[in-house]
Amino acid sequence: MMATSEAPPLEAVQWFNTDRPLALRDLRGKIVVLHAFQMLCPGCVAHAIPQARRLHEIAKGLEDLVVLGIHTVFEHHAAMTPVSLKAFLHEYRIEFPVAVDRPSADGPIPRTMAAYAFKGTPSTVVIDREGRIVRQTFGAEDDLVLGLVLGSLLNR
DSSP: OOOOSBOOOOOEEEEESSSSOOOGGGGTTSEEEEEEEOTTOHHIIIIIHHHHHHHHHHHTTOTTEEEEEEEOOSSOTTTOOHHHHHHHHHHTTOOSOEEEEOOOSSSSSOHHHHHHTOOSSSEEEEEOTTSBEEEEEESOOOHHHHHHHHHHHHTO
């Protein structure tokens, strides 16, 4: 899906792998890749998380590319606590910053997930230097397609 709307803010209750909460508005001027995942999502564990880890390793050498994760829980709430997530991040060697999506007051869909209209997890969002969503996909994102999108944005 291609879009050009401004990326909604991340509504996080907690962050991992960063010493302070992050805000998209503070990342303007950089390309942001946001990976939405759940610990118990097979597609996340098999594809999206390894892809995000690889991209994070590549991004370490680039000052204008940032990889973020958001753990957005819309099912199995009792099993997917921040304590469980901390262990998961350690076991899977996830080093990029990860937000815990803020639960909704009136249903199972957390706030950031609702704001981005995610269909589920994994979901990948590419945000340009001006803070606009330029690509949003549900399911396993192809490495080559993501690379082409990012290469195009980084060369602008």
